[in-house]
Each structure stands twice: as structure tokens, then as C-alpha cells.
Amino acid sequence: VVLGAGRVGALVAADLAEDSGLDVTAVDRTGSALEPLAAAGLTVRQADCGDPREVALAIEDAAVVVGAVPGFLGYRVAEAVLHAGRPLVDISFLPEDPMRLDGLARKAGVPAVVDCGVAPGLSNWIVGHAAARLGGLEEVEILVGGLPFRRSWPYEYRSVFSPSDVIEEYVRPCRMRSAGRDVVVPALSGVEPVEIEEVGTLEAFCTDGLRTLLHTIDAPTMVEKTLRYPGHADRMRMLRETGFFDEEPVVTDRASVAPREVTEALLRRAWTPDPDEEEFTVLRVRLRGRDGTSEVSTLFDRTDRERGTTSMARTTGFPAAIVARMVADGSWSVPGVSPPEKLGADAALTDRLLAELARRGVRIRTTSPARA
């Protein structure tokens, strides 16, 4: 059962349905989201994922449940699934700490794989795999970004997500690890240029994307940064520092309103992609192991024009669909909450993930440029 039939959930459901051994049901509150899936022959069910009782009814007897609802609903949905004792694979990127669900999952005796997208997701997997292979890690740097190929002034950015989620990345303090110490730096800080072969120079800046890795990986240096076209961070910082992201209301002669509400409405307009605008997703993970080995893993994926899927949906949805199969066939059955780095420690599962991604055109190249 796939809960949520947005861009990502629909892709997950369609991917799973191609497997003749699986009986897939897609669930969403809005009929229009389900229509194309029903037309493609999938079983669909209209239900409100925000209502735990409706969720419980929809997932009865499911071998695995994929959570693909908006972030703000994520925790509630995950809780309902684990309460019902069903295995979970989640890509809702719930803002809460997913480890808080660990007790519930253990009690139910079911696996719950969380943060199962691209980053968090594939990034965690790559780090977990390297930590196991290289006998621990010294340094981790994760860079990730989804961008349009066409650079349009002033933001050179498009988003199919709500601007609220993007702004959240630009305001939330970033937890990192530096020389063995946990540090917190402001979002949008640490701006530096990064060369990406396929598109040229991008800029990287700190965001709060390490999440579970801060607890599961003991590398003394760990950094996560978001990639945008150069200049984006400065513009966003200008808006933030002027107060345009403030939730504290501004009182004018005629209204009292949180600037962030107005900003979100304006940026939604500015950031909506044009029809057929092509985009790409880039993920680069640089690692240095305790044994001195350096590695760089890179993913570069672009809009699939033939199938009409965005790289954002592909790189987020395929990992979830592949892990859902691992859970469904019992290849991953450890009870409790597991972030992807836990699965990454298993070489066989990693081989399977990479092969399945490659079969779908998503390739992760890993090179070892130098030995320290």
C-alpha cells in the first residue's frame, strides 16, 4: 500500500505495480491524483491520510506500507502504520526525529525504514556502506541539489515542493560535526563554489541534512550542503535577514501578517516550473575512511522526457520502491526504525539497490581519486 499519490508516491506505486508478484494499492485524499493510476490498471483507494482510522483501514494486511505524504503529515501517518503493526518505508521527510518511532516499531516487531529518498536516503546509504567497508570514516561531505537546466534570473531555481519546505531549509540551524565536535552553523553559511561536470559551477551552502547520520556515524568531520546556482544563497540570505521569512507578524496600517506567509505566496509563483521545463538532481558524497581511502560517489539524474518523470521524483521514489521490495520479500526484517545507512552496511542489499537503480537509469559512480 502506497500512502500518498503525489509526484513521488505515484511513481513509487507505478514502479511496484510493474512487479507481477505484488498487489499494489495507491491511497490519496484527492480523486484526481488517483485517476491516472487507476487508468494504468492499479488498485486505488480514496482516503484521508491525515485521519489515522482511515489509514488503519487502508493498510490492513499490507506486507509493506510506503509513506509518501507531505512532511507535516509524515509523523502521524508513520505512527498509524506502526500502531497497526505493518512494516513501513517512509519518504515523507517528517521534520520530527524519526528515531522517536523506534520503540513503537520494535514493540510491533516490524521494520521501519525512514528517510528513504535521495538525500536523506541514498546519501545515508552510501555513507553507511562506506563506513562498513572502510572500517569507519574520518570525513563525510554530502552535497545535494535539484535544479532546472535553464537559469532564470533572479533565483535560477524551481521547486515543485511548497516554498515553505525550501524556506525551512534556509532558516533551520544546521547541525554538523567538525574535528570531533558537534557544531551548529546558520543555514546558507559556508558558501563555496563546486564544479559539477554536467552543468558547470554551482554553489554549496550549509543546510540541516545530516539528520540520523549524526547519531549513527561517528566520523569526526561531517558536513551536508545544498547545491544551487551561484548567487542564490546571497539572495535568500538577504530575504531572511530583512525579515521576509519571519513568522512574527508585521503590523501595518491595514493588516497584521507574518511576512513569511506573503513571501511563500510570492515565491510559489516565482519558483513554479514552466510546463516541460527540464531539471536535474545531483548528489555527491565525498568520504575518507579510517584506512586512508578517499572516495567520491556521484549521482546525476535528469528529467526522463519519454516517461514524463522528473529526476526529483525518480531519485526520491525509486529508492523507496526498491527498499519496499526488500521489506516485502523479507530481505530486510530488522524490527525497529532503521535509517538507510543501516541497510547500507549490508553488501548484498547495497549491490541489489545499485543494480535496481541502474536498471531504472539512475547511476551512482564511485571513484577513489587518491589515497591519503
Add this chain to the structure above:
Amino acid sequence: VVLGAGRVGALVAADLAEDSGLDVTAVDRTGSALEPLAAAGLTVRQADCGDPREVALAIEDAAVVVGAVPGFLGYRVAEAVLHAGRPLVDISFLPEDPMRLDGLARKAGVPAVVDCGVAPGLSNWIVGHAAARLGGLEEVEILVGGLPFRRSWPYEYRSVFSPSDVIEEYVRPCRMRSAGRDVVVPALSGVEPVEIEEVGTLEAFCTDGLRTLLHTIDAPTMVEKTLRYPGHADRMRMLRETGFFDEEPVVTDRASVAPREVTEALLRRAWTPDPDEEEFTVLRVRLRGRDGTSEVSTLFDRTDRERGTTSMARTTGFPAAIVARMVADGSWSVPGVSPPEKLGADAALTDRLLAELARRGVRIRTTSPARA
């Protein structure tokens, strides 16, 4: 009688009061604005300049009235003064076309000198003077800006005016003349670097500042641009194009509000100068006469720390105070509305203006760098 005792009005009143031959009354709605003037021995009168009847009472028998009220009140105040048959010198920069008051002033048989600040103001005077001396003009370029010495990211700008007036400059289409034709270009367009000896490289961009010059001067090429530190125009254009200056309300879940209202509140905070922050005003007028002569007139004025006056107040207020004397003593008595370029055509008045400005430390240097 000086109507309005804000930063500029107070300086005009104090300047006029130094003249033992003049009996000066400063008028303002707020007592706190009048207090320092009363303490300095000036006659003050608390009255609401937004009420034409109160204005009429305040200006009875005045030899000359200086209008120094906020722009939105300017037209109403000017009308009240001319209705009462009193001569007017105005620096309110009323958004309306001041020539609409010409009939009223002629009927009253009194002079009304409008736009009597720095630019519009001294800029017009310089152009009018050159047009008379050089037998007409081929080209006029006016650059003007008021800026803080300290450049603080991101705007590198401060304003004691309402942000609303500044935003207005950034949204109003700019009327220019190019190769003999009237053209309209967007504000913030035509960005180019400009070297200013005292402060380095600034940027100039189009704003709608030619006003009366478009009708009084028949030069085939006339341009007005505002000066800021480089990068300011791009930031303002970003805000404008995203919709942050829109007056059309944005409807959010909780409110319906014009983005411009919120933006003005936030920019007021961002643009308020720190106490004792020093600023400068720069004006540069480049001219080419029909006779082939090129001339550059430059004014550079800075905060007067000893007297505690800003260059903005000095360069705006002194021209008004000097012209008010010319009207009071009958040196300028032409009935009807006259912009400063009309007075500039008179060589004796020009000599007097420049000498009086210089006595107050405001110097306009005119050089003739080359002959075409």
C-alpha cells in the same frame, strides 16, 4: 512661514531665522518637532498642515511660504497657499505635476517656485543656467544619490524618508528623451558603473527624475539616473519582479495583504540609519551645449557633524531657504509656477545661489573637460 518642521523644514526655518531682517514662523502638527526650534528662539505654531483652513490661518500675511511637508500632502498644501494669495517655495516633491498649479498662482499674481531641493532642484537650476549660457542644450545627464559612507550588506543604503517614497522611485516608469524622442523605460534599468572621486565606484540606474525639465528644456537627449552602491538595483529589481512591491493583495490562509505594505515595514527597519551614521549626497550634471561646449557640474556634500545636519537636509533645505529669500525680497517675482530652471536662466540669481550655498559649505564645481 515654514510649513512642516521635519528634518528639512526645521533646517530651512533655522537658516531663515539667522537673518535678522526676517520674522520666521515654523508650523507643524507635532509639538515634539517644534520644541527644538522654540528652544532656539524661533516662533512656532502647532497646526495640522493637512487641513487647508489651518494652513490659511497660519500663513496670513506671510511674505513667502516654504512648503516642506511630506510628498502626499504637498499638492493640497500648495493649493491652500496659492488660494490664500501667498508666494510659495516648495520642497515637498509632490507626486502630481506642479504645473497644474500654474493657473492658480497666476490668478493670485504670486510666484511659486516648486521642486526646490537638490534633484529636482539644484539639478534643474544647473540645466537652466547652462541652457541660457550655451544657447540651448544637446545633451543632459543628471546623476544623484544620497548614501551612507558605511556599506552594510545587503542594501548598502539608508533612508530617513519613508521606504514608500524610495520604492516609488523603483516602480514608476521613467520618462527620458533620446535622440529627440520622448521615451519611457522601466525604473532600475540602464544600470552602469560611475566613478565618484570621493567614494569610488557607484552604480547609476534610471529613475523618473526629469519632471519639469522634459517640458522646459528642448535638449534632444535627457537622462536622469539615481546613484547607489553597486548591486542595489539588482536586489531591488529582484524584490520588484517577485512581487514584493505589488499593491495588489496576496491572499494567504490567514490574511489578505498588499506585499508592498509588508515590504515597507521590513525595509524601514533595514534602512534606518544607526545613530551618528554619516552620509553623503552626490549630484553630477553633464551637459553638452548647442555650441559644442561640454560641462560637468558636481556637488559632493557630507554630514555636518558639528551642526548635526545631514547632507540630505542641507542640500535639500539650503536651496529652498535661499530661494525663499529671493522671493521675500522681490528678486524673483514672476507670477505663476516656476521650476528652478527658470530662475537658473538668470545669471545674477545663479551667482547669488552659488555664493549663498558656498557660504553654507555646499559647493558646486563646474568644469569644462573637453570641447566637442
